[in-house]
Amino acid sequence: xxxxxxxxxxxxxxxxxxxxxxxxxxxxxxxxxxxxxxxxxxxxxxxxxxxxxxxxxxxxxxxxxxxxxxxxxxxxxxxxxxxxxxxxxxxxxxxxxxxxxxxxxxxxxxxxxxxxxxxxxxxxxxxxxxxxxxxxxxxxxxxxxxxxxxxxxxxxxxxxxxxxxxxxxxxxxxxxxxxxxxxxxxxxxxxxxxxxxxxxxxxxxxxxxxxxxxxxxxxxxxxxxxxxxxxxxxxxxxxxxxxxxxxxxxxxxxxxxxxxxxxxxxxxxxxxxxxxxxxxxxxxxxxxxxxxxxxxxxxxxxxxxxxxxxxxxxxxxxxxxxxxxxxxx
Amino acid sequence: xxxxxxxxxxxxxxxxxxxxxxxxxxxxxxxxxxxxxxxxxxxxxxxxxxxxxxxxxxxxxxxxxxxxxxxxxxxxxxxxxxxxxxxxxxxxxxxxxxxxxxxxxxxxxxxxxxxxxxxxxxxxxxxxxxxxxxxxxxxxxxxxxxxxxxxxxxxxxxxxxxxxxxxxxxxxxxxxxxxxxxxxxxxxxxxxxxxxxxxxxxxxxxxxxxxxxxxxxxxxxxxxxxxxxxxxxxxxxxxxxxxxxxxxxxxxxxxxxxxxxxxxxxxxxxxxxxxxxxxxxxxxxxxxxxxxxxxxxxxxxxxxxxxxxxxxxxxxxxxxxxxxxxxxxxxxxxxxxxxxxxxxxxxxxxxxxxxxxxxxxxxxx
Numbered sequence: 001x002x003x004x005x006x007x008x009x010x011x012x013x014x015x016x017x018x019x020x021x022x023x024x025x026x027x028x029x030x031x032x033x034x035x036x037x038x039x040x041x042x043x044x045x046x047x048x049x050x051x052x053x054x055x056x057x058x059x060x061x062x063x064x065x066x067x068x069x070x071x072x073x074x075x076x077x078x079x080x081x082x083x084x085x086x087x088x089x090x091x092x093x094x095x096x097x098x099x100x101x102x103x104x105x106x107x108x109x110x111x112x113x114x115x116x117x118x119x120x121x122x123x124x125x126x127x128x129x130x131x132x133x134x135x136x137x138x139x140x141x142x143x144x145x146x147x148x149x150x151x152x153x154x155x156x157x158x159x160x161x162x163x164x165x166x167x168x169x170x171x172x173x174x175x176x177x178x179x180x181x182x183x184x185x186x187x188x189x190x191x192x193x194x195x196x197x198x199x200x201x202x203x204x205x206x207x208x209x210x211x212x213x214x215x216x217x218x219x220x221x222x223x224x225x226x227x228x229x230x231x232x233x234x235x236x237x238x239x240x241x242x243x244x245x246x247x248x249x250x251x252x253x254x255x256x257x258x259x260x261x262x263x264x265x266x267x268x269x270x271x272x273x274x275x276x277x278x279x280x281x282x283x284x285x286x287x288x289x290x291x292x293x294x295x296x297x298x299x300x301x302x303x304x305x306x307x308x309x310x311x312x313x314x315x316x317x318x319x320x321x322x323x324x325x326x327x328x329x
Numbered sequence: 330x331x332x333x334x335x336x337x338x339x340x341x342x343x344x345x346x347x348x349x350x351x352x353x354x355x356x357x358x359x360x361x362x363x364x365x366x367x368x369x370x371x372x373x374x375x376x377x378x379x380x381x382x383x384x385x386x387x388x389x390x391x392x393x394x395x396x397x398x399x400x401x402x403x404x405x406x407x408x409x410x411x412x413x414x415x416x417x418x419x420x421x422x423x424x425x426x427x428x429x430x431x432x433x434x435x436x437x438x439x440x441x442x443x444x445x446x447x448x449x450x451x452x453x454x455x456x457x458x459x460x461x462x463x464x465x466x467x468x469x470x471x472x473x474x475x476x477x478x479x480x481x482x483x484x485x486x487x488x489x490x491x492x493x494x495x496x497x498x499x500x501x502x503x504x505x506x507x508x509x510x511x512x513x514x515x516x517x518x519x520x521x522x523x524x525x526x527x528x529x530x531x532x533x534x535x536x537x538x539x540x541x542x543x544x545x546x547x548x549x550x551x552x553x554x555x556x557x558x559x560x561x562x563x564x565x566x567x568x569x570x571x572x573x574x575x576x577x578x579x580x581x582x583x584x585x586x587x588x589x590x591x592x593x594x595x596x597x598x599x600x601x602x603x604x605x606x607x608x609x610x611x612x613x614x615x616x617x618x619x620x621x622x623x624x625x626x627x628x629x630x631x632x633x634x635x636x637x638x639x640x641x642x643x644x645x646x647x648x649x650x651x652x653x654x655x656x657x658x659x660x661x662x663x664x665x666x667x668x669x670x671x672x673x674x675x676x677x678x679x680x681x682x683x684x685x686x687x688x689x690x691x692x693x694x
Contacts, residue, residue, distance in 0.1 A: 031611065033659070061652060061653055062652065062658075062659050064648075064649070064652075064659055064662075064663075065392075065614050065645070066600070066604070066605060066609060066611055066612065066614055067388070067391065067392075067533055067600075067604055067605075068649055071388065071531075071649065072649070072653065074531065075653055089501040089502050090502050090504075090609070092501070092502060093502070093504075093507075093607070111501070112501050112502070152488065152610075153488065153492060154488075154492060154501075154503045155492070155501055155503070156501055183481075183484075183485075184481070184484040184485040184487070184488035184489075184610075185481065185484045186610075186611055321499075321501060322499075324498075
């Protein structure tokens, strides 16, 4: 998981793209939609940032059913969009079906790997970022209990939970980590009320720091923490500003950067697997004016040294997805 | 007098839904206009996208196939005045049945696989509906509550099975492996090409549509041409009267729920086997709930269900094209669907009463 392939080859990209028609990039969101305050919205923000920076135009589309995955990916490629950025691991089979039909179109898949010559697969080392915020949680906790609210119990989210628990136990081996998941239907990703309920249940079990990796559901978790006077950790984008003083930090997963890079690199980007880990700056923890008072210098030092150790390979954070087990559960 | 109070049957079946749909579309056009888009262009995109090509037709009919199954399921149950809103869960569990049949039995040919998968789907769906049916019949637990709860149990069960059992090692997506090539159902272009008709090869429309249509005829025959159907309808009209006539409420409730669950389950043949070729978490994606609207609009009659399913297929595919080629957000498409449901279901009398008065006035002249 720590293979980092540099993939910006601006000079050759420019030279080649001159020969192609002016193809606009396209972005296909996963179920959940453009404004999910999380994964898809981060992609949208990346695309918007590209539009503002370059003045270019792009096409975007939200799917609303499983059958539309293949339908829309194909329609975007047919319409001449290039590259076509497709969000979410559920679209790996989509590209396996569609990408071979359009060998001249470059596809980008975020969050899963498809091994095809015209596909760039972008995956994140979520366990590493989660490890760092797990350390911060353990250092900030006064009760010795921290908790995690996931969206659905799927390997991706369990990888967040596992990384978080590893980080917390690295600081305090006796710490108690409570792990709960919101549900098993798609609404689990967008149920802030249920998220708040779960967070309150965890607070009643002694947790004083809660980490949410549950899309829109997490907003309810963050709110519940503020209402209870406790602390929370946001996810994906920097959510520190949502409840300044209550959000301890955010586990950053720079989906927006991946989309921005894909759009910038254009149709002639380097394909293959791109792993965005701590070394590549694809994951991390957020530090800004909203949580400057919450993270002491001592905490920051500890996290920074762990970060350096992970990048250097001295600390290996176990990725749940590799063998479906977690050493600390 | 009584003739003046009632609509002629043809008007009840055709005119009321048509006027309702027209009203919903007029209101939707107003909405589209209000957000600064051209309603005329939007409707053109939808109609052309859904019916303008064999590509559009293929998708429209694919969605309609799903809705026919789930609509029939609701309609059959409603004939016995049982409100089965568990089509979603029944179809999910049926998807599991389809996956097990396709993955673990080596089928020599798709036709046998189709037979096996249909039986598996109907069996799993029926069993999932049996429990709420039995609880209703024996314990009086309200079917609405239990079927809703069973939707969530089905989703959790499927999540567990997919993540922990069926998911191939190392795959991130909670989904089953792809089904073997022998279980691929023939798509519409393969069925039509021997007849000399060439259609787009892209849409997932497959042979399940024919099963859906056959089921419509079968349900019609069952309800209006057999003794069981008569018992079901008698039970629905009046339970005490049916009981007095020697019809067992327990038996009818359980049988109706089995049939209903089986029909909802057959939807999985279309979506899981016909389209995705693997079982995913979100295989049903709301078709179970759309089925309620379809049955409501189709007056709980199998042929009405076909027409209503076609309308919702049109809304799905036309809506997708609208989202693809205009900047109208997909939420507006959901609003349009909601308006159609609102007008055909909840505001039924708003259309019916003026129409009845109109007919009464004409009759009086």
